[in-house]
Amino acid sequence: MASIVGFIAGFILMAVGVPLFFALLRLFGFYTVVQERMCKVYVLFGSVVCTLDEPGLHFLWPKLGWKALIVNLVGRCHVVDLRLDQQYLRSQAVNSEEGAPMGIGIWYEMYVSDPKRFLFENADPRGSLAANVSNAAVRCLSNMKLSAMLETRHEMSRTVRAEVSPQSHEWGYKLGSVYVRKVHFRDAAMIRQIEEKVVNRLRQVTSAIRQDGANQVSIITSTAERQSAVEFARAAALRPQIVGAALRKIGEDPEVLEATFELLETQRLLESGAQLTLIPEGQRGELLSQLLAARAASRT
Structure with a gap:
């Protein structure tokens, strides 16, 4: 039982004592740990005594001497983030050369290159950088032509960065x-005016395209009609020649010619719709007298 109590007491002392021991070592400047892309700046009596920007474990006594014992008690340790940071400035007000009120959104990256200057040269370096970027954008990009402002964003970006x-x-x-x-x-009113102009322009272009298509169709139709009329006229001019040649060839044989004319005559009679009375040969006189008598009787 005593061994169990001793084990528990030793475990508690180790759990509390080891972190406390290392905390005391850090408090009296024996060592410090710098994380990746971080920097520690030690200030003692108003002056910078050490700057650590390499990640890893650092022993302060060889670097600071006796100052390491009191730098965390009397002085101050500033932890500076060296990682890449980003910021976006929305709708910076500029005016084009034509007087159009424009808004420009600028995105930029920045990182701390000199921790000492970052801490002591400016009370708010991030805000000052944002104000500087905004002022440079307004100063460098105002009075540009509207077309250039809408088309040359890469050139505008380089101009602001150089400034x-x-x-x-x-x-x-x-x-x-x-x-x-x-x-x-x-300007909302200007946006509506531009939208109306774009819509009207699209309507004009659509009407022009439709009219051009109708004109092309009319040209194609008239060309086709003219060509077809020429071909029909040519065919009508060749028809008598063809018919005459056929009749001339038929006229070379009298029997064929007679049969052809009889056939044509019969066809004409059938197409006319007239009533025909066929009288056998040898009975023409008798039938003719009967027909005349019947017609006279019907009249009376």
């Missing part, structure tokens, strides 16, 4: 990529 980079480095910041992501109109 901001030198001053941002004075504050310990280094500006990375700068990109104009959005260019838009800020």
Whole structure:
């Protein structure tokens, strides 16, 4: 039982004592740990005594000497984040050369390049950098032609970056990529006018395309009608020649000619719808007298 109690007591002492021991070592500046992409700046009596920007375990006594014992008690340790950061400025107000009120959205990257300047040169370096980017955008991009403002965003991005980079480095910041992501109109009435103009232009283009199509169809139709009329006229001119040649060939044989004319005559009679009375040969006189008598009787 005593061994179990001793084990539990030893475990509790180790669980409490080991972290407390290492905390005391860090408090008296024996060592410190710097994380990846982080920096520690030690300030003692108003001056920077050490800057650690390499990740890993660092022993402060060889670097600071006796100052390591009191730097965490009397001085101060600033932890600076060196990782890449991003920010987006929405709808920065600029005016085009034509006087159109425009809004420009700017996205940019930045990271801390000099921790000392970042801490002591400017009280709010992030806000100052944002204000500097905004002012540079307004100063460099105002009075541009509207067409250039809508089409040359890469050139505009490079212009803003070249304007901001030198001053941002004075504050310990280094500006990375700068990109104009959005260019838009800020006046709602102007947006409606542009929409109306675009709609009207689309209607005009649609009407012009429709009219051009109708004209093309009319040209094709008239050309086809003219060509067909020419071909029909040519066929009508050749018809008498063809018929005459056929009749001439038929006329070379009298029997065929007579049979042809009889056939044509019969066809004409059938097409006319007239009533025909066929009288056998040898009975023409008798039948003719009977017909005349019947017609006279019907009249009386």
